[in-house]
Amino acid sequence: MASVSSKPFNPFAMAQAQFDRVAEMINLDHPTRELLRQPLREFHFALPIRMDDGSFKVFRGFRVQHNDARGPHKGGIRFHPQETIDTVRALGMWMTWKCAVVNIPLGGGKGGVVCDPHNLSMREQEALCRAYVRQIARAVGPLQDVPAPDVMTNAQHMLWMLDEFERIHGAKYPGFITGKPVGMGGSVGRTEATGYGVVFTIREALKELNLRAKDTLASVQGFGNVAQYAIELYQQIGGTVVCVSCWDQEDQTSHAFYKADGIDLAALRGICDRFGGIDKKKAVSLGYKILPGDAWIEQEVDILIPAALENSITGDNAGKISRRVKLLAEGANGPTTPDADHILQERGIFVIPDFLANAGGVTCSYLEQVQSNINYYWEKDEVLGKLDVKMTSAFIDVSELAKKNKLFMRDAAYIIAISRVAQACRDRGWV
Numbered sequence: 001m002a003s004v005s006s007k008p009f010n011p012f013a014m015a016q017a018q019f020d021r022v023a024e025m026i027n028l029d030h031p032t033r034e035l036l037r038q039p040l041r042e043f044h045f046a047l048p049i050r051m052d053d054g055s056f057k058v059f060r061g062f063r064v065q066h067n068d069a070r071g072p073h074k075g076g077i078r079f080h081p082q083e084t085i086d087t088v089r090a091l092g093m094w095m096t097w098k099c100a101v102v103n104i105p106l107g108g109g110k111g112g113v114v115c116d117p118h119n120l121s122m123r124e125q126e127a128l129c130r131a132y133v134r135q136i137a138r139a140v141g142p143l144q145d146v147p148a149p150d151v152m153t154n155a156q157h158m159l160w161m162l163d164e165f166e167r168i169h170g171a172k173y174p175g176f177i178t179g180k181p182v183g184m185g186g187s188v189g190r191t192e193a194t195g196y197g198v199v200f201t202i203r204e205a206l207k208e209l210n211l212r213a214k215d216t217l218a219s220v221q222g223f224g225n226v227a228q229y230a231i232e233l234y235q236q237i238g239g240t241v242v243c244v245s246c247w248d249q250e251d252q253t254s255h256a257f258y259k260a261d262g263i264d265l266a267a268l269r270g271i272c273d274r275f276g277g278i279d280k281k282k283a284v285s286l287g288y289k290i291l292p293g294d295a296w297i298e299q300e301v302d303i304l305i306p307a308a309l310e311n312s313i314t315g316d317n318a319g320k321i322s323r324r325v326k327l328l329a330e331g332a333n334g335p336t337t338p339d340a341d342h343i344l345q346e347r348g349i350f351v352i353p354d355f356l357a358n359a360g361g362v363t364c365s366y367l368e369q370v371q372s373n374i375n376y377y378w379e380k381d382e383v384l385g386k387l388d389v390k391m392t393s394a395f396i397d398v399s400e401l402a403k404k405n406k407l408f409m410r411d412a413a414y415i416i417a418i419s420r421v422a423q424a425c426r427d428r429g430w431v
């Protein structure tokens with residue numbers, strides 16, 4: 001995990017601290033606090049896989065079901081070498097708030113496998129996907145828990161998982177999983193949705209800040225799916241990205257790529273691997289300046305977009321953020337620690353919190369489920385139009401509450417999300 005802090009980082013402790021703070025602010029009753037600060041249930045399992053060389057290797061898998069008071073659990077499955085149960089717990093809890101803040105009828109969950117897909121063949125990855133589904137086949141499903149892609153998983157992984165689920169249950173269940181390939185039950189626009197959603201919220205925030213996109217510069221952490229599509233739409237609305245950073249698998253560290261007159265997205269896409277790792281030598285020949293990975297945060301820009309992993313803006317590096325920065329749009333889940341939040345708040349930086357900014361992915365997953373259920377698939381304009389409406393109205397709800405009560409945007413988003421989930425729990429008679 002991209003850790004630059006000297007303190008040990010526990011994402012679940014951070015998610016709970018964020019929750020406790022807001023539970024206190026809204027005077028949430030104690031039984032509801034106890035219910036919501038822990039997952040409802042979780043699964044830990046072994047995934048024995050026959051490798052291509054004939055040997056067996058045992059991987060570890062997790063699925064955390066945080067809360068389903070508002071609808072089936074929903075959330076991605078990550079493949080990551082440093083995956084931990086506490087990371088998956090935090091991400092599962094954030095999914096509950098994410099679905100609630102955009103007001104879609106879904107709960108929260110998350111899955112993970114401790115593995116590095118850089119070192120796995122496609123056949124080994126397929127075996128891992130199928131084994132994962134066999135381990136939880138009775139606890140997931142379209143009406144229980146609906147997985148999706150996340151860090152280092154994609155539409156192909158989802159299709160293998162769907163196929164295994166359908167073999168086990170002996171029928172077609174396209175609503176079991178989202179982020180499927182288009183033509184195989186997937187929705188057009190799903191691949192772009194998270195990154196585009198980030199920019200829908202940036203567009204709204206710029207209106208509040210009285211800024212025009214074409215007058216702004218941005219620096220982005222990450223060059224995976226979320227970052228690439230966020231850059232694509234941000235450039236389309238007129239913005240200029242001067243810096244992107246990404247993980248270098250060969251050097252086992254990250255690098256930042258800088259170009260004063262703006263990066264060329266198509267050119268960088270042409271020289272990166274399927275995980276968004278940009279080829280350094282080719283980038284130099286295209287005129288990019290190579291900087292240490294952390295340099296993305298120090299750039300003289302108006303907008304910072306962390307779109308990599310959790311724990312990237314901490315008490316240790318938030319002080320390096322340039323005085324010019326006015327807006328932070330969290331494409332990643334959990335990129336900012338509470339220590340860093342204090343600094344951002346003092347500096348008056350407008351923060352679009354993760355579970356609002358990056359809710360486009362799950363919102364489009366919901367639209368995918370609706371299309372799968374009616375077995376009729378919309379055109380891209382219709383999908384992206386509906387996504388824009390959902391994201392924009394969620395942004396407006398949060399920013400109006402923040403303005404009315406002079407709240408930090410993260411707190412306003414939490415108040416809306418927690419109140420909705422708590423109400424659903426009470427209405428069901430759970431607490």
Ligand code: GLU
Nearest residue numbers: 075076148150361362365
């Ligand atoms: N993995 C994405 C997220 O963190 C999308 C989840 C989904 O579509 O269910 O929001």
